[in-house]
Every structure is written in structure tokens, then in C-alpha cells.
Amino acid sequence: MQTLKSNDESNYEAERRIQRLSLHLNPIPIPHLTWNHHHHPLQMENCSRGGKKLIVDANSLTDYMRGKYRDIQEKVFDYFNANPQLQTPLEISKDNHRELCMNQLLGLVRGAGIRPLHYVVNDPAKYFAILEAVGSVDMSLGIKMGVQYSLWGGSVINLGTQKHKDKYYDGIDNLDFPGCFAMTELHHG
Numbered sequence: 001m002q003t004l005k006s007n008d009e010s011n012y013e014a015e016r017r018i019q020r021l022s023l024h025l026n027p028i029p030i031p032h033l034t035w036n037h038h039h040h041p042l043q044m045e046n047c048s049r050g051g052k053k054l055i056v057d058a059n060s061l062t063d064y065m066r067g068k069y070r071d072i073q074e075k076v077f078d079y080f081n082a083n084p085q086l087q088t089p090l091e092i093s094k095d096n097h098r099e100l101c102m103n104q105l106l107g108l109v110r111g112a113g114i115r116p117l118h119y120v121v122n123d124p125a126k127y128f129a130i131l132e133a134v135g136s137v138d139m140s141l142g143i144k145m146g147v148q149y150s151l152w153g154g155s156v157i158n159l160g161t162q163k164h165k166d167k168y169y170d171g172i173d174n175l176d177f178p179g180c181f182a183m184t185e186l187h188h189g
Helices: 007-025 058-084 094-113 116-122 122-138 137-158 162-173
Strands: none
Touching: 007 058, 007 094, 058 094, 058 137, 116 122, 116 137, 116 162, 122 137
């Protein structure tokens, strides 16, 4: 049963709400900041022009950004550059894209000889470096690889008994046993 509020209670709630809203419009000054018309924390700053040009060694920066697994990432890029039929066109239907993703993953595993499940087990950082490179080729391929090796392969590795590992490991690794992840909506997630 809903009780009626008195006028005093309603007024108190309204005043409290107005006070909270006013704090967004007139924030409380922070003592250690200088609040004047010359310097305001949200004041727009002009970009410096004509300053000293920053010179960057692109190779060193690339080495740093790629990390210690640059070689395996380059192998992924080289494979897809050498196989233009596996590159994702701009206009592709959903069904054709699904088929292409499977062919891309098959090519990566069987053509380029990259075995992601091995790295999931033995060198997860290298697996994620491969996943990063694959995602830059086609994000859907990165998702497909994650489903195959992280979800399906990871479930067998982490939750399966030795019997399951013996039965499924090689088939998951070489894509004889492709995995899936059920979703009820298209184009979400």
C-alpha cells in the first residue's frame, strides 16, 4: 500500500534534487586550482605551431609496439598479403563472409602452419599476439579464432578430462573439429 507524502517531505525531496542538479551547473571550487578568468581547468588551449618537429624512428617504435612476438605477427600478415583471395572485400554478404572467415582460419592453420591452440596452452602471450594480428586482418576472423581456440579449445583444456583432451585436442588444433558459439541475434556482440 502506497502512503501519501506530506508537503514537507515532498518539498525536502524536491529541494534536495535541485541542490544536486545545481552542483553540476556550479561546481564547488577546488582549492588547489586557480579559478579565475585567466586560467580555468576546462579552458581551451591553443595548439603550438611552428614548434620543434618531433623526429621518430619508425622502426624502433614499430619494434616496441609489436613486442617480442613481431615475428609471428609478420608471418600472419605475410600469409594474407600473399593470398589476396582471403582478404575481406568491402561489400560481402553475411553468408559469404562466414564462408570466407572459415577459409581464412583454415588457411592460417593449414596453409601458414600456425597452431593457435598450442600457444593457448604453452604461450598465451604469443596466442594473443597472433589474435591481435588476425583481428587487424578481419575482426570477424579474430572472433572466429577466439571461439575456436579460447572458448572451444579452452573448455576442453581447462574443463575436460584426459580422455577429452586425448580425443579432441588435435582435431581442435587442426580444425578437423570446428567449434561454435550459439547466439540468438545477428550482428550483436
